Amino acid sequence: MSASYLTKRVALIFYTLLIVSLIVFAMTQILPADAAVMMLGENATEEALAALREQMGLNNPVWTQYLHWIAGVFQGDFGTSLRTGLSVGPVMVEALSRSLLLALFSICLMLFIAVPLGILAAVRRGKIVDMAVSLISYVGVSLPEFVTATLALLFLADRWKLLPPTGYVPLTENFWDGVAHLIMPAAVISIILVAHVSRMVRSEMVDVLHTDYIRAARLKGLSSRQVLWGHALRNALLPTITIVALDVGYLLGGVIVVEEIFAIPGIGRQLIIAIQARDLPSIQAGVLIMAATYCVVNFIADILYSLLDKRIQYD
Amino acid sequence: MTDFIKRLMRSPQGAIGTIIVLLVLVAVAFGPYLAPHDPEAMSILARFKGPSADFLLGTDQYGRDIFSRLMIGARSTVIMAVVATLIGTVVGALVGVTSAFLGGRADEVIMRTVDAVMSIPSLLFALIIVNLLGSSDINALLAVSIAFAPGMARISRAVALSARKQDFVSAAIARGEKPNFIVLSEMLPNTVAPIIVEMTIRVSFAIMLFATLSFLGLGAQPPSEEWGLMVSEARRYMHISSWILVWPSLAIALVAIGFNLLGDGLRDVLNPKT
Numbered sequence: 001m002s003a004s005y006l007t008k009r010v011a012l013i014f015y016t017l018l019i020v021s022l023i024v025f026a027m028t029q030i031l032p033a034d035a036a037v038m039m040l041g042e043n044a045t046e047e048a049l050a051a052l053r054e055q056m057g058l059n060n061p062v063w064t065q066y067l068h069w070i071a072g073v074f075q076g077d078f079g080t081s082l083r084t085g086l087s088v089g090p091v092m093v094e095a096l097s098r099s100l101l102l103a104l105f106s107i108c109l110m111l112f113i114a115v116p117l118g119i120l121a122a123v124r125r126g127k128i129v130d131m132a133v134s135l136i137s138y139v140g141v142s143l144p145e146f147v148t149a150t151l152a153l154l155f156l157a158d159r160w161k162l163l164p165p166t167g168y169v170p171l172t173e174n175f176w177d178g179v180a181h182l183i184m185p186a187a188v189i190s191i192i193l194v195a196h197v198s199r200m201v202r203s204e205m206v207d208v209l210h211t212d213y214i215r216a217a218r219l220k221g222l223s224s225r226q227v228l229w230g231h232a233l234r235n236a237l238l239p240t241i242t243i244v245a246l247d248v249g250y251l252l253g254g255v256i257v258v259e260e261i262f263a264i265p266g267i268g269r270q271l272i273i274a275i276q277a278r279d280l281p282s283i284q285a286g287v288l289i290m291a292a293t294y295c296v297v298n299f300i301a302d303i304l305y306s307l308l309d310k311r312i313q314y315d
Numbered sequence: 316m317t318d319f320i321k322r323l324m325r326s327p328q329g330a331i332g333t334i335i336v337l338l339v340l341v342a343v344a345f346g347p348y349l350a351p352h353d354p355e356a357m358s359i360l361a362r363f364k365g366p367s368a369d370f371l372l373g374t375d376q377y378g379r380d381i382f383s384r385l386m387i388g389a390r391s392t393v394i395m396a397v398v399a400t401l402i403g404t405v406v407g408a409l410v411g412v413t414s415a416f417l418g419g420r421a422d423e424v425i426m427r428t429v430d431a432v433m434s435i436p437s438l439l440f441a442l443i444i445v446n447l448l449g450s451s452d453i454n455a456l457l458a459v460s461i462a463f464a465p466g467m468a469r470i471s472r473a474v475a476l477s478a479r480k481q482d483f484v485s486a487a488i489a490r491g492e493k494p495n496f497i498v499l500s501e502m503l504p505n506t507v508a509p510i511i512v513e514m515t516i517r518v519s520f521a522i523m524l525f526a527t528l529s530f531l532g533l534g535a536q537p538p539s540e541e542w543g544l545m546v547s548e549a550r551r552y553m554h555i556s557s558w559i560l561v562w563p564s565l566a567i568a569l570v571a572i573g574f575n576l577l578g579d580g581l582r583d584v585l586n587p588k589t
């Protein structure tokens with residue numbers, strides 16, 4: 001991997017964030033309501049509104065407002081929430097840390113289920129097991145998160161009392177209780193990913209099992225277990241990294257719904273609250289942070305991929 | 316055409332998908348005539364009833380017949396998803412094919428911008444647009460179409476690029492055909508198939524996305540029979556009767572599975588190589 005490739009990739013991330021910031025800013029500009037009215041309420045005097053507009057820079061041209069906002073973002077200042085009056089940045093970063101914990105938990109859970117399922121389906125191709133895995137994956141991709149989340153709450157928490165219902169417990173406060181609260185949301189998020197990734201692992205594995213080096217390993221007299229785990233798996237799993245990274249987009253969308261349903265104070269819930277309250281600085285910050293997360297994850301995946309697979313040369 | 320249908324029905328995905336989608340289309344077209352009860356007729360005496368001969372799937376919190384409501388709701392749920400996917404596909408295909416046609420630096424800039432838009436989760440995109448424009452059916456339609464366009468642009472560009480490299484296109488160029496003949500008669504028929512496959516699969520995403528918007532209170536509004544809204548309303552009463560929650564959930568899942576299967580079946584028939 002060359003330095004010029006890295007520079008290009010980093011430049012691309014900045015270009016992406018520039019476009020996202022322009023889109024978000026443009027979207028919040030079409031909002032009919034006046035930010036000053038939203039802060040002070042309908043009954044505010046005209047003088048107070050005018051003073052606040054002046055203070056917030058709402059009388060300036062749109063471009064000046066955008067530049068002022070983006071300059072602040074570069075210094076880590078995302079503005080002040082119209083709803084709470086708090087600084088948006090720290091609130092969002094704290095929320096993001098909770099969401100990342102949930103996302104990480106979901107990805108681990110997903111890999112733990114999807115990889116064995118995919119391998120099993122590939123090894124038993126065309127048999128009952130293969131068909132069962134493919135059925136599971138069809139059902140998995142066809143269930144929206146809010147449906148699985150609601151059904152999980154109804155049966156696992158409400159009827160059978162296996163898991164605690166909604167809420168969030170920090171891991172530092174009570175580790176096992178915190179983990180118990182994370183299981184259901186993480187399981188719900190990972191269902192669609194399991195369906196997607198297990199299909200990918202299956203098709204990669206089927207391809208790999210037909211290559212010459214696998215035949216050579218078999219002819220060499222290695223046991224089928226050695227061939228599978230020692231030779232095939234590593235090569236089949238490499239492309240999965242890219243798939244998982246691209247799926248982070250879905251994951252972040254899923255996080256929004258799941259956090260709302262399970263009352264987890266992450267960035268998704270913050271965003272929904274902000275959107276419902278039309279709290280523009282919070283919406284802008286939240287979307288930008290989500291897009292940045294997506295870019296960074298994909299960047300890391302690309303680098304990881306080229307480190308693990310020496311055949312891939314980026315230039 | 317009959318050969319095409321025969322091949323589609325030979326794969327299990329194609330056959331099951333076609334049957335489910337046809338059933339759904341029957342519900343969309345004739346739902347109001349097939350519904351055994353008035354979907355808005357309330358009855359205090361018949362609330363939270365389980366499935367019975369009279370109420371096939373039971374009744375909801377107002378004593379309304381769930382089966383009738385599902386039949387009526389099929390229209391708003393499915394038509395919206397199909398129309399949004401169509402609009403998103405047309406817009407995306409225009410951007411993608413134009414980008415492939417222009418090539419060079421313009422192509423690079425357009426595609427990097429499309430990638431940038433895709434870094435915003437489509438649900439979030441739709442949520443913001445609907446909230447800023449106001450929650451209504453038309454705005455939800457617009458939001459989902461816009462959210463779908465970048466993905467379709469990426470795919471149609473890839474397809475258009477590979478079609479341009481085909482031998483028959485080079486042959487047409489060598490024969491001295493006019494550019495619009497090449498684009499319309501040689502390239503377009505070969506780009507349509509993969510786009511239709513992708514579109515069919517996307518319909519199931521669209522159904523899920525609309526249902527999620529309604530669930531979050533930003534799509535259809537009560538007393539609409541939209542399925543996502545039915546799930547959302549049922550949540551409050553799920554402790555009393557789980558049927559009112561389970562049926563609309565199953566309906567959403569069934570339609571999404573149907574379009575997914577049909578899409579995969581079509582893919583097998585239309586591009587046998589992959």
